[in-house]
Amino acid sequence: MAYKDLREFLRKLEEEGQLVRVKDEVMPEPHIGAAGRAAANLKNGPAVLFEKVAGYRNQVVTNVHGSWANHALMMGMPKDTPVKEQFHELNRRWDLYPVPAKHVSTGPCKEVKITKNINLFEILPLYRINTWDGGFFISKASVVSRDPEFPDDYNKQNVGTYRIQVKGKDRIGIQALAFHDIAIHLRKAxxxxxxxxxxxxxxxxxxxxxxxxxPILYDQSEYDFAGALRGGEPxxxxxxxxxxxxxxxxxxxVLExxxxxxLRTCEGPxxxxxxxxxxxxxxxxxKIDTITHRENPIFENLYLGMPWSEIDYLMALNTSVPLYKQLKETFPEVQAVNAMYTHGIGAIISTKVRFGGFGKAVAMxxxxxxxxxxYSKVIIVVDEFVDPFNLEQVMWALTTRVKPDKDVSLIQNCPGMPLDPSSFPPGMHTKLIIDATTPVAPEPNPRTVELVKDPDQTAQWEEKIRQLLAGK
Structure with missing residues (x-):
């Protein structure tokens, strides 16, 4: 199932019990940020829609992507679909790319147009997401820009999410880090x-x-990928x-x-x-000079903080699948990539091992x-029979396959994520590779190891027990 807009998805979430409405008036702070944190703390937490926000006239919704149930529904799958199945379905749809977008003459986003006396505070119910934020931040925007050297090249148009700080009625700050695609556009301009x-x-x-x-390639279209992930619907x-x-x-x-x-000014914290x-x-x-919006627009924002919160669900599989695709091109032995942790700062790779040292090569x-x-700082490589999304199995591999003096590697003076507080100076880091695969020749393995495998009919009994638990 594909959703034509946010409102249609919110209706689906509500039908599935994955959206709650707050009808009483709330204060922008701390209520909205606190609710976003609270919803993410719950197992399969719902989206939260605030119908009345003190001092503002429009509604706010948060935690829209903030659970695996919501993530599955986004993809048109049953809300109880396991994470690994969502990964493989996302990987399948990835191969439908490109599904060219459909250009139309107008749409709901054009219902109201403002070109004079721009005032963001009249349209957006702005608030600090966390207590010590340096101002009001827009944390869930899709920012569109084009390469000024190739202004008519649709595929070099970028759609990215970057944090935005409101500086005034018509001025905002944006974080465009050097490795973001918008930074290429900005440098050229x-x-x-x-x-x-x-x-x-x-x-x-x-x-x-x-x-x-x-994270896709510079000359790939986010919109045409979205059509692929919508199952082929542009x-x-x-x-x-x-x-x-x-x-x-x-x-x-839409802010234009x-x-x-x-020009650079202070932004943050x-x-x-x-x-x-x-x-x-x-x-x-x-500097914002034009705004178009729907009648009575809904302001969607997300909470982010100590993982896991909505942003972690949003960035989990869409970080994992592109890395998997890129590794698979070079190393077809790779089975899956779990880069769900802090936007891929931590990554777990499951792979078959062709020869000694293979795990380190895949990590590099x-x-x-x-x-x-x-981004990636800590990379763990495990055998193909280890599910990288099952942390119990990953810990088993770490505790039974790793010889620390041989299998742990440090690579110094590498690029790092400047928002990682352990990065110093910001943007530089040491990388850690842990090879938790079973040694194969010519790598020495002085002990013979025979794996314990599941007894026959284990899968049938898993299904039978599930049915008994469901009362069938």
Missing amino acids: EEMNKPLRVAIALGVDPIITFMAST VELVKAETANLDVPAGAEV GEIIPR FGEFPGSYSGVRAQCEI RLLSTPHGMP
């Missing part, structure tokens, strides 16, 4: 001493949000009002403006996905991928 036009879509089809936070796009940028037709709000060239506050850094600014390939190079 600033070399030309020109502003970079952007369109910021808020409250979109959950698959588009999913793809906006997915997304509907309209042109932005002020530039050759494509935005989701069903978006709740330009990144001011060669902000409670980030590693579970700690970032520092204050000099980041670029955007992951560290050379566009996402693994800056």
Whole structure:
């Protein structure tokens, strides 16, 4: 099942018992951030829709992606689908790419148009997500930009999720780190001493949000991937009002403006996905000059903090599958990749082992991928019979397969994720590889090991016990 917009998905969540409505008036702080944290703390926590927010006129929804049940429903799967099955289904749909988007003349996001007296506070119910945030942050935006060197190349249009701090009625700050695609666009624009036009879509089809936070290749289209993940149903796009940028037709709000060239102002601190506050850094600014939105738009934002929270569910499998695809091209022996931990700072690879040292080679390939190079810091490699999504099995491999003086490797002076508080200086790190695979020749293995396998009919008994538990 594909959803045409956020509202249709919210209706599905409510039908499935995965959305709660808060009808009483709430204060923006601390209630919305606290509810986002609380919902993520619950097993299969629901989305939370606030119908009345004091001081504002529009609704807020949070935790839309914040559970494996919601994640499965996003993909049109039963809400109790196991994580490993969701991984393999996502991997299957990945191969449908590209499914070209459908361009339409207009859409719900154009119902209201504002070009004068821009005031973000009149449209968005803004609030601090965590107590010591340096201001109001928009944490779930799909930011659209184009390569200024190739302004008509649709495939070099980027849709990315970057944190945004509201600086004033019509000015916002944006974090564009050097390894993000938008940073390439910005660098080229600033070399030309020109502003970079952007369109910021808020409250979109959950698959588009999913793809906006997915690390794909520079010349691959997030929108055409979204069509693939929707099972082959294309997304509907309209042109932005002020530039050759494509935005989701069903978006709740679209902010249009330009990144001011060669201007940097203080941004942060902000409670980030590693579970700690970032520092204050000099980041670029955007001046908003046009807003379009639906009647009575819903402001969608997410809570992020100590894992797991909504952002961890959002970035879990869409980090794992691209890394798996990239590894599989070079090493077909790779079975699965679990990069669900802190946006891939921790990654577990399951692979068949062809020869001695193979596990380390696979790990080093992951560290050379566009996402693994800056993000991944701790890489664990396990045998093909170990489920990388089953941490009990991974711990078994670590405790029975690792000879620390031989199987643990440190690689110094590598690129790192600057938001990782252990990165020093920010953006540099030492990488850790743990090879927890069974040694094969010519790697020495002085002891013979015979694995204990499941007794016959174990799978049938698993199903029988499940049915007994369900009362069947």
